[in-house]
Amino acid sequence: MRCLVTGGAGYVGSHVAQELLDRGHQVVVLDNFSTGHRKAIPVGAELREVDLGNVEETKYLLAKEKWDVVLHFAALSLVGDSMNDPCHYLKRNTETSLNLIQACVEGGVKKFIFSSTAALFGGENRVVPIPDDAGIEPGSPYGESKFFIERALKWADKIYGLKFACLRYFNAAGADIHGRLGEDHRPETHLIPLAIDAMLGRRPLLKIFGSDYPTNDGTCVRDYIHVNDLADAHIRSIDQLEHKSVTYNLGNGRGFSNLEIVRGIERVSGRSVPWEWGESRIGDPAVLIADSSRIRKETGWNPKYSSLDDIIGTALHWREKNPQGYNE
Numbered sequence: 001m002r003c004l005v006t007g008g009a010g011y012v013g014s015h016v017a018q019e020l021l022d023r024g025h026q027v028v029v030l031d032n033f034s035t036g037h038r039k040a041i042p043v044g045a046e047l048r049e050v051d052l053g054n055v056e057e058t059k060y061l062l063a064k065e066k067w068d069v070v071l072h073f074a075a076l077s078l079v080g081d082s083m084n085d086p087c088h089y090l091k092r093n094t095e096t097s098l099n100l101i102q103a104c105v106e107g108g109v110k111k112f113i114f115s116s117t118a119a120l121f122g123g124e125n126r127v128v129p130i131p132d133d134a135g136i137e138p139g140s141p142y143g144e145s146k147f148f149i150e151r152a153l154k155w156a157d158k159i160y161g162l163k164f165a166c167l168r169y170f171n172a173a174g175a176d177i178h179g180r181l182g183e184d185h186r187p188e189t190h191l192i193p194l195a196i197d198a199m200l201g202r203r204p205l206l207k208i209f210g211s212d213y214p215t216n217d218g219t220c221v222r223d224y225i226h227v228n229d230l231a232d233a234h235i236r237s238i239d240q241l242e243h244k245s246v247t248y249n250l251g252n253g254r255g256f257s258n259l260e261i262v263r264g265i266e267r268v269s270g271r272s273v274p275w276e277w278g279e280s281r282i283g284d285p286a287v288l289i290a291d292s293s294r295i296r297k298e299t300g301w302n303p304k305y306s307s308l309d310d311i312i313g314t315a316l317h318w319r320e321k322n323p324q325g326y327n328e
């Protein structure tokens with residue numbers, strides 16, 4: 001397949017691009033490097049430096065070249081930032097995605113994979129684990145922007161027959177099992193890389209946000225899913241799109257509390273993580289755990305790196321080998 005990967009210089013996008021290449025597909029990465037890293041683009045992928053805000057360039061790329069599938073990762077993705085600047089998030093994420101969807105329709109693309117999120121499930125009154133058909137209640141403008149794009153894709157299917165997969169990741173974590181790629185957000189806001197950096201002495205300490213959530217130890221619970229398992233889910237989802245569109249929740253179906261993550265890092269590394277309590281973070285739901293039975297049943301997806309040791313071990317390995325991240 002010839003695949004266009006938008007945001008392919010970012011964390012999840014680069015791992016999916018690598019997996020596609022490993023399986024013999026042709027990959028072209030589209031990125032504007034607002035948050036992505038040139039060094040994260042896997043060897044063997046071509047690059048088109050295009051901003052999806054530019055309608056003409058986006059349309060030109062989609063029309064000029066032939067694509068079997070478009071995988072769309074490029075987005076603003078910080079929940080906290082979206083609470084500080086909601087209109088910017090809503091505008092930018094929806095506008096760039098609509099530009100891309102329209103360009104795909106006009107360019108004759110038939111299959112579209114969309115990077116969606118568990119941030120669609122912001123409300124506290126819902127079933128856990130969360131099935132794909134659970135009620136949507138975005139907890140942030142970031143989640144709202146992703147929900148809008150999911151609905152735009154439904155219309156694009158209904159009106160133009162563009163088949164899509166909306167993949168709602170719970171907490172993407174870990175690093176390429178062969179050590180080629182890893183997680184390097186600037187600024188970093190995610191628990192596992194921050195805790196690893198505190199353990200390695202690259203940050204003074206980790207703050208654990210909130211101690212009075214209604215969970216066993218009072219800290220938030222999340223469903224961490226290895227980025228290589230996510231990549232596998234993307235490729236399996238492409239096969240589903242011959243005749244139908246799909247929406248899948250992607251997680252391991254098991255939750256770990258923030259304190260369990262810290263203890264896991266201490267166990268895997270044999271070193272202590274310096275931490276202290278911090279204020280609860282606005283918009284953080286207490287528990288997010290996925291019910292991924294639909295993708296398992298329909299595609300045979302079965303996460304391979306589901307243990308906390310695999311997730312933490314690969315993240316730690318990459319961070320130790322790349323103390324400055326991608327160092328650009």
Ligand code: UFG
Pocket residue numbers: 077078079117118119169170171172189190191192194206207208209210220221222258281284288
């Ligand atoms: N946390 C801390 N201290 C920190 C950073 C995080 O205690 O310094 C806590 C958070 O409060 C939360 C947990 O660690 O309880 C996980 O936080 P992350 O920031 O790592 O991940 P989130 O669950 O907030 O968000 C992630 C992605 C979102 C996505 C969401 C879906 O970043 O894009 O998962 O579950 F929407």
